[in-house]
Amino acid sequence: MDGQENEQRRTGDETTPATGRTRRWMPRLRPGRTSWLRRSGMVLAVLAVALAGVVIGTYAGGHVGTDIGPFRAELNLTPALTGGTTVDVPPLGALQLDSHDGPTHLTVELGALDQRRTQALINDPASISRASQSAVEDVRAGVMRLGVRTLACAVLATLLLAALVFRDVRRTAWSGGLALAVAGGSLGLSAATLRPQAIEEPRYEGLLVNAPAIVGDARRIANDYSRYAEQLQRLVGNVSKLYTTVSALPVYAPAPGTTRVLHVSDMHLNPTGWSLIQTVVDQFDIDVVIDTGDITDWGSEPEASFVGSIALLKKPYVYVRGNHDSGRTAAAVARQPNAIVLDNTTTTVAGLTIAGIGDPRFTPDKNTSPAGSGLTKQxxxxxxxxxEQLAMTVRNSPQKVSIALVHDPASAGPLSGTCPLVLAGHTHARQVSKLPQLPGQQPTQLMVEGSTGGAGLRGLEGEKPTPLSMSVLYFDRQKLLQAYDDITVGGTGQSQVNLERHVIKEPARGEQVPVTPTPTVGPGPVTPTPTR
Incomplete structure (x- = not known):
């Protein structure tokens, strides 16, 4: 019996004398610990209900309809890990703006046009300016109503959810107050970090409807190019009109006297490029077209007819020869009534003094040409x-040179400090950088364009076609670059179109301009980019 009693004491069991049954004894938690756990669990439950209510309320009520100019628009606010704004214009695509921080994302979906207001805009040109100004107030008023509605719906949804879960007035009130703090804090953070200037640099994304099928044999290439060109011209026209309309809002807008330059390069006999160039020239009111070479592939006499489309642009066309262009090619370009061929010479067009030099190589076939490798010291x-020759020409120019043109960016190094901007091509990849500069020199920016022709038929050799690229440059009255638009269209047969604006930011007083040297330019020996 003594052993049994000891075992019962050790295990906490006890025997009821009346029944002789053994009852398991369970230790009890101390009252203080139980109270702490209960309170912690209740706090977590209130927090979870409040967050769930905010999310549900935001999705349920975070949208309002409003008029923005001639459009009927829908504004939507949704929870997100990062902020930002999407301006959706179906079916053309969307503008992505880095407008604010915080866990809220704003979507502005432009819907149907009001026929009466649209007709008024068409009949009265002055009303376009008034509509641009009123659109700002429309957006501001719509966003304010959206914020108030979202806040109210978030709190109401939380109160209803808390009442169902807790069935307790005090806990329901705590949940509603917490929801008010979370939703109000999120909206306040978005308002505090608002960046109105973000609309100066939107990113356009859209799809090309009814894109042609994948390019097949050589006979189908011409047909697909033709279809692609027609669709591309329509799409870029629509995108340009959309972009111009958005840019009419209080953002960077080209001032009177702005000179617009279209930079193209490396057409490589792609007829699609001409359609794209013509569309951009018309829609952006281009003053000058600059071509940094490789307009052909082999530089042969039959290819010379390809440059006949230059005359159809009816705009000054400034050209330097690329390594795939022959003397015949340059002569064919020079015969066009609106073309200017630069070869270590300068010209003044639309107030811009431009200097340029052709590529010293002629490598139509990089596999057989002795100079085709581009790797020898010679x-x-x-x-x-x-x-170096062009740098000397620029320094000796009686007029200050605004832009220098080369084909291979490896030629740009000696031009550092001689002019504010150097344009190049050749690499089929867009790049913007600052050339290394010596103390006291003016900064020189190098802009390398991609291939406006998608590298021609070479662009179809890889897994993904090479995109078609060009840039619109905006120069002020002093002929300094103020902004540029990068236009990129997915390679032949692809559907993605991107149009992105960049505004040149002037450094603050005393601030050093960051210098990012191009990989092909440096203080030591420079190796030209392999020929393409």
Missing amino acids: VAERVIGAG
């Missing part, structure tokens, strides 16, 4: 030497 010296 070739490097020739390419860099072309830049």
